[in-house]
Amino acid sequence: MLGYAGKTLRINLTNQTYSVEPTPTELMRGFIGGRGFNMWRLYYETPQQAGPLHEDNNLYIGVGPLNGTSWPGAARVNFSGRSPQTGNLGDSNVGGAFGPEVKYAGYDQVIIQGQAEKPVWLFIHNGKVQFNPAAHLQGLDVVETQASIKKTLGTPRVQVAVAGPAAHAGVVFTGIFCSGVRAAGRTGMGRLLASKNVKAVAVLGHTAVRAAHPEKFEAMVCDLITKIKQHPQYAGRLQMGTTFLMSALNNMGALSSKHFQEGTMGTINQVSGEALAERVKVKNRGCFSCTVPCSRVYKTEYKGRKMVGEGPEFEGLMGFSGRVGASSLEFSLSSCNRCNRLGLDVITTAEVISFCMELHQRGMLTSAEADGLDLSWGNEATIAALIEKIAKREGFGDVLADGVDEAARKLGRGREYCMSVKGLELFMADPRGLKGYAAGLAVASRGGDHLRSEPSFEFSNDHEEGIRRYGAAESANRLAHKGKGRLLKDFEERCALSDSLNVCKNTLVNMEIMLWDETAQLLEMLTGEPWHGDEVRLACERIVNVERLYLARLGMGRKDDTLPDRFLKESLPTGESAGQVVDLDSMLDEYYTARGWDVANGLPTQAKLDELGLRKC
Template sequence: MKGSYRNKVLDVDLTSGTAKVEPLSEILIETFLGGRGFNVRRFFEEVPRDVDPLGPENALYIGIGPLEGTSFPGSCRVNFTARSPQTGLLGDSNAGGFFGPELKYAGFDQVVLRGRASKPVYLFIHDEACEFRDASNLWGKDIPDTQKAIIEELGDSRVQVAAVGPAAERGVKFAGIFCNLVRAAARTGMGTVLASKNVKAIAVRGTMPVEVALPDMFDDLVVEIKREILVHPQYKGRVYLGTTALMSSLNQLGCLCTRHYRTGRFEAIHQVSGERLADTLKIKGKACFSCIIPCSRYVRIDEKGKTILASEGPEFEGLAAFTSKVGNPDLKEGLIAVDMCNRLGMDVITTSEAIAFLMELYERGEISSSDADGLDLSFGNMQAVYALIEKIARREGIGDLLGDGAVEAARKLDVGEELVMHVKGLEIFKADPRGLKGYALGLAVASRGGDHLRSEPSFEFSEDAEAARKLYGTEDAAFRLRYKGKGRVVKDYEERCAISDCLNACKNTLVNMEILSYDRMSTLLHAATGIKLDQEEIRLIGERIVNLERMYLVSHGVTRADDTLPKRFTEEPLPEESGPSAGSVVELDPMLDEYYESRGWDINSGIPKESTLKRLGILHLVNGVLDESLVLRR
């Protein structure tokens, strides 16, 4: 095959210290496209269901997409997939930056890591080759020191590094893989899996150019798309604030996570907002590879003539995690907490949930300081937050309890499990689902647990009643506090997100700004790869991925009963001070009915019907799982 695919997979056996290059299956390309699709297809077939997530038999898949390394704006992301040590279910995480394109320049569409090295190593992948390098001197180092040491050793500042920190080495189950220092594939514990294989980092350097199949056609399309991005209504806001814009907008709507989801508005929002960050601490904007939207930011904190923090970031999740969620009105203190998580290599979403959960228990009198190493766990006490971050990363004292995640901590404490804000063991984002009904449904059914990035149904903010009737059958679909039509909206956006994760292009443009229709994707893919897939064939790839991931969950006993939300969101209305969202709860059951029906899943069990799997061409892959699910339903 020609075009922007490399048509090569690097298969690494860490146990034997060998690596081989294999051809990329043409059938895999045509049915799963790239990135997330490549990973889940091979993971489903190759990794036993009962594998120990931290055992050598759990393979880790690293996948990139066909647009990677081209001039397409934001073609920069990379997927890491394995069985999750945090949830025991599907582990999958995605990061931007420059690592993904560099892997393409080094000659590969996918890397598979199997087994476990006998001692700490890092991999150096370069121009269709892989070296195993001693990492004994790197073990214990944080993310920045690890990247610096590897670049110095290799003598090339252009090397791209994906590394794990001390948290992963110590078995914290929500440790991430960090690319370019802060570009975090942080969810579901993929860093913990990498560290369990005695791999400290993967360094990549490539010099092989990416060629597209139809250069003139591709260039014309990219120019056209860039023009549309530059005049898009969201462009200026994304450049100025990026995702941190959500701090003020969600607060205004009354659904910003505040003091552990007990209200939707933070009284100190103006002190910690994205606008405040941009106006006081932002040095300049920062973009990923080939992107024309510099939506990230460099920030610096100087005090008494001394720089105490200089870093890229944070995104909305990190900013909200250590300000409104824990009741902290000090922007600088929040940024320090985010930086600590990044350096130690931990997911800010799970880390902040573990801490905020403890704070609520403490406020309710269900635990005391003596249960938490003498710490004062009052909301807003950032010294306690700093101490807990360190303790979690080093699995010391109360941190050892929290190192398996908030759900396990509650079970071990034997108190407050209903107060952990998670779905299927994965803690949720910083918007209150009661104010976002489509997102609420998306969290309940997401294939990796409580995750907002599997669907991102931003249409529910549109308030475009006419478009809602045309696309989803009811005008309610366009309004965030109404639930009708949201099953069809979430289905649609799940498929868009799956394709975005296959192309490994940024969801800002593909999903939120909706720059690419399926028809345009078809034309773009043809220009890039030479492959002709029509718009329906591309959409079906997204649907195929969602169903295969669902069948992996079904193989672990997941049914409708697991597609749920914490009772706080379904039974407790948002309080009066939440403004426009006050009084709202999530009407989950009718949304699930509509979602399953639109998906072609059994409405009682939430298991895909045989006819659906056959239509998508994956029945042969899942027959055994489907047979077992029939027993479950009986």
């Protein structure tokens, strides 16, 4: 099928061998690509008994049919495996230019198996895989590693995905980084790569991607570009990227200030997306083939040290400002950059640090226990020191380096203040102010994660559309509970579409630039075979279900679809979401019903599996 590379590369690190096999057509039809392919492999291929750091825990690198074409934002790639961070489903997605290069190298999926005896970096090129010694790269940060490999290979055009020094030091919340500091940050995929003794994967390809109907495909691309440029969110995203959420969520009283104790930030104007854009932004950068290049290059100084860097997203900016009680833009930029360079996930890093600060505030953790660091809110020196300690697993950093749940276990206290779901730490918005997101965090297959659903429709206040789509006007109201189960199901499938086509979620999901029928049409022009909108939607539903089957196999179900008590019982004191708590059960009932799952245990019914053509493994 055109559009797909048609080949899957299997690399065995233990024997330093590799082989190429055809990508099954049923996989293309049934799971579309990227995350779909990876999740299918994770459930059916990864041995059930393999623990996260076992050599049989394969790392899957998956791309989708649109990668490599000019579709705006078809830049992404999924890294998946059993998560060293949560012990459960691991999957993370990143932009930049690595994904398309995998396609140009001629593969839909790369499967990395086994464990190398000594540190290696892999080079995938011209149908071959080189296993190169990587001992000399071990001390380098993620950007230095990429630069060093590009220099070795003599071309800046090679794309390199890297596990940072923190991943090699054994920190579980470490990502895989490419195109500079772009992070597949969540669920510890960097740790998984590092556990295989792989420092980096470099790819360079010369296989062209062809469309079956090139003119028609390109015409659709042009139409979509126009649609994106005319979208009301276009200008704001170009100016601020996702950091526009700083002010937007502050206005809704739904920021995670001081570890979700306050929904707003008094000092928002110092660290907002607007402040970043107006004060320190130099220019925009974008992922491969992007029409809304939303990454911002900044130039500034922190403590007399000059900084040039890229990003951060809303998550990082808020993580190292409001979440930890700090309010300096330069400090936040500096901290995000440091985490990225070391290979840490900014969300989890900010969570474990803000967790310690809340324990300290409550008199549950002393400075003496934390290597003498002053754990008062917003202490910049402490936060900077903790980042370094975590990355090296040094002193108190070792307590935090396995994530917040483990930190509470090691300390023997503070479990009730762990802001995590299924072992994955929560993002930077307060779920009490966003009920659809709240339910999404509770059911997300990779744990407390917003990117599995992002039901941004609930910000719209478009009640008529809410009735039309989800049978409830309230579905368009962020504080309401009704209709959110059906909203969530739909947006989970939209996100599955985005992650399996491996395109940008900002445009596909948040800006709602394309849905089932348009996707089918696009795939028809690309592959030259008939596709139907229903078939595409069903494939996305299948992806969500196979992920659920994976969790079920690990013994999980409705009992695990929950949120930290704070969001269910304590209400927010101030701001536009004051007084709100989450009524999770009503939303879950509606969600499981919409999914055709058993409401009692939250698992797919046999009838649903039959409908989707899925078998249990």
